[in-house]
Amino acid sequence: MGPAAPPGDEDLLEGARKGDQSAWDSIVARYGSRVWAVARSHRLGSADAEDVFQVTFLRLVTNMESIRDPGKVGAWLATTARHESLRVLRRAGRAIPAGDDDLVEGVDALLPPLDARLLADERHRELYAALARLPARCQRLLRVLMADPEPSYEEVSRALDMPIGSIGPTRGRCLKHLRRELGI
Amino acid sequence: MGEVTDAAGDIGGDAAADAILADLRALAASHDPVPDDAVAAARAAIAWRTMDAELAQLTGELSAAGQLAGTRSGDAPTFLTFEAPTLAVELEVLDTGTGRRLLGQLVPPVAGQVEVRHGGGVTAAAADEMGRFSVTAVTAGPVSLRCVAGDTVIETDWFLA
Numbered sequence: 088m089g090p091a092a093p094p095g096d097e098d099l100l101e102g103a104r105k106g107d108q109s110a111w112d113s114i115v116a117r118y119g120s121r122v123w124a125v126a127r128s129h130r131l132g133s134a135d136a137e138d139v140f141q142v143t144f145l146r147l148v149t150n151m152e153s154i155r156d157p158g159k160v161g162a163w164l165a166t167t168a169r170h171e172s173l174r175v176l177r178r179a180g181r182a183i184p185a186g187d188d189d190l191v192e193g194v195d196a197l198l199p200p201l202d203a204r205l206l207a208d209e210r211h212r213e214l215y216a217a218l219a220r221l222p223a224r225c226q227r228l229l230r231v232l233m234a235d236p237e238p239s240y241e242e243v244s245r246a247l248d249m250p251i252g253s254i255g256p257t258r259g260r261c262l263k264h265l266r267r268e269l270g271i
Numbered sequence: 272m273g274e275v276t277d278a279a280g281d282i283g284g285d286a287a288a289d290a291i292l293a294d295l296r297a298l299a300a301s302h303d304p305v306p307d308d309a310v311a312a313a314r315a316a317i318a319w320r321t322m323d324a325e326l327a328q329l330t331g332e333l334s335a336a337g338q339l340a341g342t343r344s345g346d347a348p349t350f351l352t353f354e355a356p357t358l359a360v361e362l363e364v365l366d367t368g369t370g371r372r373l374l375g376q377l378v379p380p381v382a383g384q385v386e387v388r389h390g391g392g393v394t395a396a397a398a399d400e401m402g403r404f405s406v407t408a409v410t411a412g413p414v415s416l417r418c419v420a421g422d423t424v425i426e427t428d429w430f431l432a
Contacts, residue, residue, distance in 0.1 A: 103317065111317040115310060123305040137309045138431050142413040144313040145429040148320050149415070174431065178334050178349065198303045211298045218295070232292060233299035262288035271287070 097157035104151055115144060117236075118164050124234035125168035125246040127197055128227045131175060139171045146171075165238065165245035197230045217268035225261035232258065319388065324417060324426040327353035327360060353427040358420055364432050371409040371432045375416070377402030383420030389413070389432070 094102075094113065102110025122143050126136035146167055147160075154163055198215065218226060231238060231246050244251045331352030349364045359378040364371055370391075377383055380402035387394045390410035398404040398420070414432040418425050 106317060106320055108314075108317060112314050115313045119305045119310060119313065120300075123303075123309075124299070127303065133306070137306060137312075138412055140305065140309045141312050141316070142429050142431050145316045145319065145413050145415070148316045149326060149426070149428050151320075171431065174332075174334075198299065208301075210294065211302065214291075214294055214298050215302075229292075229295060230299075233295045235296055235300055237292075237296070259285075259288060262291055265291055266287060269291070 095157070096160050100151065100154065100157045100160060103148075111148075114147070114160070118161060120236070121161065121231075121234040121238050121242065121246075122164055122168045124231050124238070125165055126172050128230040128246065129169070129172035129176060130197060131172055133199070135175045135179075139168060139175060142171050143168045161239060161242045162245050165242040169246050169248065197226050213269060217265055220268050221261065221264055224257070225264060228254070228257055228261055229265070319415070321417075321426065324424040325355040325357070327355035327358070327416075327418075327425045327427045329428055329430060330354045330359075349432075351430060353416070353425075355423075355425040358418065358423045358425050360416060360418060360425070360427060362416075366411075367407070370407075371411055371414070373404075373406045373409055373414075373416075373432070375404045375406070377404075377418060377420055381420045383418055385419075386417040388415045388417065 094110070096114075096117075099110045099114050099117070103114055119140070122140055123136065126139040131139060143164060147164065150163075154160060197218070218229065221229070227247055228243070228249070231243055238246065240251050240254045243249065243254050249257070329351060331350070333350040335347035335349070348366075351362045351364065353360045353362070358381075361376045361378060363374040365374070373387060375385065375398070377385075377398050380400075381398070382400045382402070383398045385396045385398055385404050385406070387396070387406050387409055390412040391408070394406055394409065396404045396406045398418070402420075409432060411432060413429050415429045416427045418427075
């Protein structure tokens with residue numbers, strides 16, 4: 088007999104609703120990277136991103152009852168992380184990322200600053216530098232897609248306020264652009 | 272699945288794109304993982320779950336940041352409204368430099384008890400007969416208010432103060 092399948096989102100949400108700590112821990116583990124990626128895609132520094140991360144999961148605790156479809160937890164988290172990220176930006180008087188802006192801001196806060204000691208992997212240095220040369224909208228999209236596990240297109244749509252139908256083509260264009268920057 | 276080519280005839284481009292994305296994912300995992308303390312704090316969030324309060328959702332938000340001439344954005348107050356079916360809370364959130372100060376009003380105006388749940392713990396305050404309350408030394412970060420007025424118990428959704 089093989090190993091049991093991992094619990095589905097429905098089981099985890101059911102468990103969390105009953106206050107089960109391990110079910111809740113699994114939800115945080117399953118979605119944490121995606122929530123973090125949404126905050127980072129809005130160029131929030133570590134302190135702000137941690138605040139967004141924490142308030143997003145706290146709001147899941149508070150709003151769990153109203154999420155009728157467990158399959159929607161990811162979309163709910165993506166929407167909430169985006170709203171909280173925008174609040175942080177508004178309060179700091181920072182620009183809200185717009186749809187088609189080509190203003191290249193470098194990798195600023197999408198990822199932590201490049202530290203040569205930590206980024207010993209040559210490949211990662213190349214990727215980091217190439218990412219920095221992409222238009223802002225590509226950086227945002229790719230940062231969200233860099234979560235593990237990869238978000239669904241619905242989650243990406245909620246995270247970045249992009250029409251679902253535009254995600255595939257934009258993903259393709261941005262990755263092609265990145266490959267050109269890498270010279271491959 | 273057959274090969275996919277785009278307008279430029281980029282055969283195998285999809286596989287290459289997927290490979291790059293996998294590399295990017297590895298970069299994020301090693302260079303920008305979710306901090307351990309953030310994971311720990313998120314795991315602890317389930318401890319705040321209560322079953323006896325109505326949820327007061329955020330229904331109004333006004334941030335004066337950037338709109339008051341001469342102020343740093345951090346100095347401007349934020350006004351929030353949370354509504355549950357039978358009771359609402361209006362809040363003014365002020366940055367004191369070392370934390371936050373909350374000035375609140377229960378609506379309809381009624382006396383009660385308010386507990387502010389925040390990073391520094393739980394701080395209690397009384398709402399006077401006009402429903403007004405004031406709480407200082409609130410830690411900046413996630414905050415939720417639990418308000419008891421007579422038989423009514425509400426908890427506001429969490430927000431970043």
